[in-house]
Amino acid sequence: xxxAVNELQASDRDGVTVPAIAARAGxxxxxxxxxWGDLAQLLADVAVSRMQPDTPPADTxxxxxxxxxxxxxxxxxxxxxxxRSLLRDILSAQGRDNPGRCASFCAQQLEAxxxxxxxxxxxxxxxxxxxxxxVAPLIYRIxxxxxTPSTDDVTRWVDAVLERPGAGVA
Amino acid sequence: xxxAVNELQASDRDGVTVPAIAARAGxxxxxxxxxWGDLAQLLADVAVSRMQPDTPPADTxxxxxxxxxxxxxxxxxxxxxxxRSLLRDILSAQGRDNPGRCASFCAQQLEAxxxxxxxxxxxxxxxxxxxxxxVAPLIYRIxxxxxTPSTDDVTRWVDAVLERPGAGVA
DNA sequence: GGGCTTAAAGCAATGGATTTGCGTTAGTGA
DNA sequence: TCACTAACGCAAATCCATTGCTTTAAGCCC
Numbered sequence: 001x002x003x004a005v006n007e008l009q010a011s012d013r014d015g016v017t018v019p020a021i022a023a024r025a026g027x028x029x030x031x032x033x034x035x036w037g038d039l040a041q042l043l044a045d046v047a048v049s050r051m052q053p054d055t056p057p058a059d060t061x062x063x064x065x066x067x068x069x070x071x072x073x074x075x076x077x078x079x080x081x082x083x084r085s086l087l088r089d090i091l092s093a094q095g096r097d098n099p100g101r102c103a104s105f106c107a108q109q110l111e112a113x114x115x116x117x118x119x120x121x122x123x124x125x126x127x128x129x130x131x132x133x134x135v136a137p138l139i140y141r142i143x144x145x146x147x148t149p150s151t152d153d154v155t156r157w158v159d160a161v162l163e164r165p166g167a168g169v170a
Numbered sequence: 171x172x173x174a175v176n177e178l179q180a181s182d183r184d185g186v187t188v189p190a191i192a193a194r195a196g197x198x199x200x201x202x203x204x205x206w207g208d209l210a211q212l213l214a215d216v217a218v219s220r221m222q223p224d225t226p227p228a229d230t231x232x233x234x235x236x237x238x239x240x241x242x243x244x245x246x247x248x249x250x251x252x253x254r255s256l257l258r259d260i261l262s263a264q265g266r267d268n269p270g271r272c273a274s275f276c277a278q279q280l281e282a283x284x285x286x287x288x289x290x291x292x293x294x295x296x297x298x299x300x301x302x303x304x305v306a307p308l309i310y311r312i313x314x315x316x317x318t319p320s321t322d323d324v325t326r327w328v329d330a331v332l333e334r335p336g337a338g339v340a
Numbered sequence: 341g342g343g344c345t346t347a348a349a350g351c352a353a354t355g356g357a358t359t360t361g362c363g364t365t366a367g368t369g370a
Numbered sequence: 371t372c373a374c375t376a377a378c379g380c381a382a383a384t385c386c387a388t389t390g391c392t393t394t395a396a397g398c399c400c
Binding site: 087088091092094097099100102103131132133135136137139140141143144145146157160164 | 257258261262264267269270272273301302303305306307309310311313314315316327330334
């Protein structure tokens with residue numbers, strides 16, 4: 001089912017209808033309505049699946065550059081047209097904690113970077129601080145403003161969090 | 171038209187359909203489709219209108235408490251069920267810069283608070299810093315997590331911005 | 341006031357999506 | 371194997387969305 005959605009989205013988002021997805025997946029539309037309730041819920045489900053990371057964050061050798069590398073990649077993905085569509089799908093469907101699942105993928109990646117840093121003897125920042133101080137303005141910019149956060153923006157936000165007491169390289 | 175939407179939303183969001191709105195507003199559905207394209211665009215339009223502030227921020231006598239007062243009110247509005255629905259409507263409809271208009275209302279209120287502070291001889295923080303440092307995590311929490319930002323959260327974010335060089339009370 | 345132009349709205353037909361009742365199928369456990 | 375349950379398919383009914391054409395209303399000029 002997810003594959004049917006992805007294939008249809010790749011060719012024409014206007015053609016992404018329940019009957020089209022059903023035909024593509026070899027089922028009848030009532031199956032989709034019975035299972036997901038409406039198109040928005042199915043699209044949100046698919047979007048959350050696509051947000052799920054399939055690789056661990058790149059290891060650059062140091063905590064700060066791990067963060068910057070991962071966050072810039074995250075910025076690039078989320079600010080792309082497909083990324084924006086995924087965010088819109090996730091935020092459109094009411095209920096089901098789709099946004100929460102999306103955010104927890106992000107948190108897990110940041111935790112993995114932090115654990116790797118601890119293993120190196122570095123002192124990583126709390127993940128909550130990074131979510132509030134970096135991910136939040138990054139996503140807020142993407143959602144609510146015309147401009148995409150620059151690399152300087154991301155670097156500034158990261159360094160502002162790392163400079164606070166309780167965080168930073170050893 | 172906006173009033174018809176508001177009335178229908180107040181009673182039953184499931185009944186908010188183009189034909190129902192049209193009947194309520196005394197027009198035919200094709201009028202709505204011709205003007206707005208689809209239901210999502212109309213709902214976003216209505217949501218943006220409802221986001222527009224109708225009063226200036228309260229004057230508490232000092233910049234920091236002006237900020238805190240306004241931001242806590244903003245937090246309360248945006249985290250309410252109606253507020254969350256408005257955010258969802260705004261973020262669901264593609265194109266038209268609805269989120270940008272929503273964000274600019276917020277920025278204008280923060281600018282008004284800053285101008286009042288300047289008039290008092292205080293040194294307000296840059297509005298961009300408040301958007302990135304306070305509004306972004308506030309909205310991100312509301313959109314992506316199960317918990318609503320607490321008053322402590324808001325206070326902490328505000329003070330983190332005010333403590334940076336270039337901002338603060340005189 | 342009358343005529344003309346243009347944009348918006350209304351009407352009605354058509355097409356497509358959604359809902360729902362009922363029957364069928366598939367999977368699971370005893 | 372049988373009974374139960376959940377999921378799926380089918381088809382009819384309902385509702386929403388689209389579109390061509392006509393009508394209406396507003397604005398401008400003489």
